[in-house]
Amino acid sequence: MAELTYTKVGDYYIPDLILDEEPEQDVFYGKYGGLRRDYLREHKPRLWAVLVNNGTLADHLKGIERTAERRMDVLLPEMMKAAGVTEELKARDQMAWVGLMNNCIARAEEIILADLIYV
Numbered sequence: 001m002a003e004l005t006y007t008k009v010g011d012y013y014i015p016d017l018i019l020d021e022e023p024e025q026d027v028f029y030g031k032y033g034g035l036r037r038d039y040l041r042e043h044k045p046r047l048w049a050v051l052v053n054n055g056t057l058a059d060h061l062k063g064i065e066r067t068a069e070r071r072m073d074v075l076l077p078e079m080m081k082a083a084g085v086t087e088e089l090k091a092r093d094q095m096a097w098v099g100l101m102n103n104c105i106a107r108a109e110e111i112i113l114a115d116l117i118y119v
Contacts, residue, residue, distance in 0.1 A: 032068035033061035035117050068112050075111060079104040 006013040029037060037057075040048040051057040083100050090097040 029061040030065035032117060033065035036064045037061055039118055064116055068116050071112055072108055075108040076104060079108055
């Protein structure tokens with residue numbers, strides 16, 4: 001670990017701190033990464049501060065995004081199969097297919113939000 005140096009200003013010693021480059025404010029981490037970022041900032045300020053100060057926030061959010069996408073890729077086909085969402089149903093009754101698909105997507109997202117984002 002680097003040794004901390006000080007500069008005397010008047011009667012006070014001020015640490016010579018050099019901040020890293022300013023983090024980009026417009027970085028897009030994806031849907032789930034953004035939700036996790038907002039949740040941490042508002043509900044877990046200590047964890048947010050630790051991640052920001054360590055410089056690991058971006059890696060954490062990207063990891064959450066990747067994990068959530070992978071989990072969605074696994075959950076959605078299983079739920080579609082269990083609900084009977086097929087191409088045949090899509091050709092026969094599009095509105096029923098859309099309703100079932102929306103239901104499956106909403107349930108999968110609720111699982112992901114509860115398990116990964118809001119913890």
